[in-house]
Amino acid sequence: MAGTEAKDALGITEGAMDTDPRVGLRAVAALRRLVERLEALQVDNARRHGWSWEEIGTALGVSRQAVHKKHARR
Amino acid sequence: MFERFTEEARATVVAAQEEARLLRHASIGAEHLLLALATRAGTPVAATLARFGVTPDACRTAISPPEALDEADAEALRLLGIDLHAVRERAETAFGRGALDRPPAAPRSPLLRRAGISARLPFGASAKRALRLALREAVGLRSGVIGAEHVLLGVTALDDPAVVGLLRRLGTSPAAVRSALLSGLRPAA
Structure with a gap:
């Protein structure tokens, strides 16, 4: 049952990815917002654990300045 | 357009701005107009909304922060x-309830902060459309002025995702609120 559902979901995904741009773009937009929320959560957590902006930037693969500008004073 | 608004409708628009500001939203949306209508205690419109569970507190809780992820x-x-749902569950296990849906912080721009928290918020597209529709509703009902009831009709005529989502979370729909309001406006036959 679960396998069938998974296969159905896969079918929908593949269909969505190469046919309807609205669906695909909507999914990307939702994913981006999810990533933003997760990033905020993790950065806050790292700060609480005493991580420096330098360390957080390195872990995220961005510069210290970029991560500081985006998350400081939140 | 604003010159034809009644005192009550104007007060509603002002209240919408205040609510959007308190919720730390960047602009005034149709959902803030709806919330503002609900806050105008003692008005027929607020009474109609309350019958559907659309009270100020319920609205404020149910209005999703702009970055929140919905259904x-x-x-x-x-x-x-x-x-x-699985991601949210894990985030909440690690970081507490509502971890994924926490409202964003106040504007970070030093300019905005220096402008003070009472900086005027712009009207978003949905609020503008709702107010234009309010005018149309008033004309349709042969009213010479635009009252709070027309603003609510405008808001519920919109089909705006924020409004629809908000009302759905409160257990109702724009259509239900709209028809109740309309039946109250028409003189009993």
């Missing part, structure tokens, strides 16, 4: 094989 997002993410 439509969950559906979109499911197409990518991502289970938003």
